[in-house]
Amino acid sequence: MAFLKRRKQSFEGGGLVLFMDVHDAMRGERVLKKADYAVRLVAPPPELRKGCDLAVEINLVEQPGIERLLREKDAPYVSVVPLKVGTSELLEIVKVTDFGDWIMVMAANMKLAFDKESGIIVNTSGGGCPDIPYLHAEMIGKKLTEAPRPKDVGFTLCALMLDRALEESLNLWRGGSQP
Amino acid sequence: MMLIAGTVPVKGLPLTMGKVRAKGEFLIVDGHRIPCTQGTGAMISAALVTTEYLKLEPPQVLVAGDTGQGSGSREIYEYLIQKVAGLSPEVLALHYCLPDMALTRRLCESVKKCSKRLVMIADAASMYAAKAAGLAAEFDIFTPDATEMAFLADPEATHPAYIARHLFDTDIAQTPKLIAAAYEHKDAAKLLLVKGATDYVVRGGEILATIAEPDVPALEAIGGTGDTITGLVSAFAYAGLEPHEAAIIAARSNRVAGEYARATPATRVWRIVEQFPVVFKEHLCQWSGVCYIEGGQQ
Numbered sequence: 014m015a016f017l018k019r020r021k022q023s024f025e026g027g028g029l030v031l032f033m034d035v036h037d038a039m040r041g042e043r044v045l046k047k048a049d050y051a052v053r054l055v056a057p058p059p060e061l062r063k064g065c066d067l068a069v070e071i072n073l074v075e076q077p078g079i080e081r082l083l084r085e086k087d088a089p090y091v092s093v094v095p096l097k098v099g100t101s102e103l104l105e106i107v108k109v110t111d112f113g114d115w116i117m118v119m120a121a122n123m124k125l126a127f128d129k130e131s132g133i134i135v136n137t138s139g140g141g142c143p144d145i146p147y148l149h150a151e152m153i154g155k156k157l158t159e160a161p162r163p164k165d166v167g168f169t170l171c172a173l174m175l176d177r178a179l180e181e182s183l184n185l186w187r188g189g190s191q192p
Numbered sequence: 193m194m195l196i197a198g199t200v201p202v203k204g205l206p207l208t209m210g211k212v213r214a215k216g217e218f219l220i221v222d223g224h225r226i227p228c229t230q231g232t233g234a235m236i237s238a239a240l241v242t243t244e245y246l247k248l249e250p251p252q253v254l255v256a257g258d259t260g261q262g263s264g265s266r267e268i269y270e271y272l273i274q275k276v277a278g279l280s281p282e283v284l285a286l287h288y289c290l291p292d293m294a295l296t297r298r299l300c301e302s303v304k305k306c307s308k309r310l311v312m313i314a315d316a317a318s319m320y321a322a323k324a325a326g327l328a329a330e331f332d333i334f335t336p337d338a339t340e341m342a343f344l345a346d347p348e349a350t351h352p353a354y355i356a357r358h359l360f361d362t363d364i365a366q367t368p369k370l371i372a373a374a375y376e377h378k379d380a381a382k383l384l385l386v387k388g389a390t391d392y393v394v395r396g397g398e399i400l401a402t403i404a405e406p407d408v409p410a411l412e413a414i415g416g417t418g419d420t421i422t423g424l425v426s427a428f429a430y431a432g433l434e435p436h437e438a439a440i441i442a443a444r445s446n447r448v449a450g451e452y453a454r455a456t457p458a459t460r461v462w463r464i465v466e467q468f469p470v471v472f473k474e475h476l477c478q479w480s481g482v483c484y485i486e487g488g489q490q
Binding site for chain 1: 459
């Protein structure tokens with residue numbers, strides 16, 4: 014008689030949500046699973062441990078959507094960190110290119126270009142996550158001040174970087190100096 | 193068969209596979225309409241225009257709607273894992289998706305079961321997942337931009353948002369150093385087409401060619417112009433060109449199309465795509481030796 018063994022679903026997330034106590038970790042896992050995120054409870058490596066010895070492994074790319082959901086559900090957590098020890102902090106710096114009538118702001122792999130005179134977003138480029146083409150369609154043609162914030166409607170690190178580009182663009186549009 | 197797989201920003205679009213055709217600014221797959229905008233749509237459009245010009249079979253595309261929550265991405269991965277060996281495409285180009293290391297690992301295992309060797313190309317988040325999972329060397333072609341090149345050069349980063357600041361700050365002139373680092377850590381595909389102010393075509397760590405003319409800086413700001421390069425290189429590889437030849441011609445074609453379209457940061461990508469037939473007609477014979485005349489092949 015042949016035995017059928019159910020294949021264990023493999024998961025490699027690359028990120029950890031850290032919690033202060035075990036109760037919070039179990040609650041966080043329930044909230045995320047209910048929203049169909051692929052997650053699992055794990056013991057964080059000692060060098061990443063900040064609170065309790067239980068963490069939730071997540072797909073790091075989904076960090077912005079996951080943090081937003083935990084906040085919305087009042088599920089307390091300490092922080093989200095990359096699982097690989099030695100990974101750099103999230104990029105905070107931006108680069109600005111002046112194209113004459115337009116300015117392009119780049120944050121990590123994401124770029125946003127706007128019209129200097131009208132403040133209208135004329136293009137977004139870069140990235141590779143599935144919310145980026147959606148945000149491209151939602152943001153182009155809108156004023157910087159009226160465009161949806163990628164951090165509010167996107168789900169991925171690409172969206173978070175696009176939000177950084179938008180934030181810097183707003184700063185420049187309002188008369189701030191270039192970084 | 194050339195198979196292009198990726199998500200599209202169409203809410204509710206089910207997993208769909210079929211031959212693609214163009215209709216105005218849209219693509220039609222199995223009756224579904226996909227916009228030719230940044231992402232998989234722009235890539236497919238460029239590949240389709242190229243196969244049409246070369247009188248090749250149009251690309252088969254595998255698409256699903258996904259606006260960031262990942263369900264469409266996972267459907268595409270699972271379909272490919274189950275079916276790719278049976279489909280055995282000559283070229284498999286992977287594009288926008290929610291990067292998933294475990295599913296990419298399973299897909300690479302399935303690809304090994306194909307009856308013949310295929311050309312594996314990855315751009316966008318499919319490339320992120322391949323690198324993060326340590327599978328880059330199993331791919332034939334990656335098409336990173338300058339920041340993504342820094343990501344490939346950072347052995348610890350699993351996404352470009354987490355690259356080391358000194359790598360992000362690196363001047364474009366330092367790209368060869370990033371290339372060397374990526375190959376040293378086995379985080380590069382066999383061939384890289386690095387898109388930037390200067391495009392680099394690199395095989396196994398050796399820079400084979402650089403392309404800097406015509407210089408059209410606005411292309412960087414236009415969403416989808418990196419995707420069109422990936423579509424072009426996929427189609428030229430499908431046409432039988434060696435990967436490095438396909439990459440060089442793709443980079444040249446994109447630049448010249450940008451020049452012909454008089455690209456500004458406000459230009460839409462389909463304006464670039466519609467220039468490709470003109471570019472091919474004027475330059476492809478000279479660049480590649482693939483020459484067509486009215487009524488037959490030269």
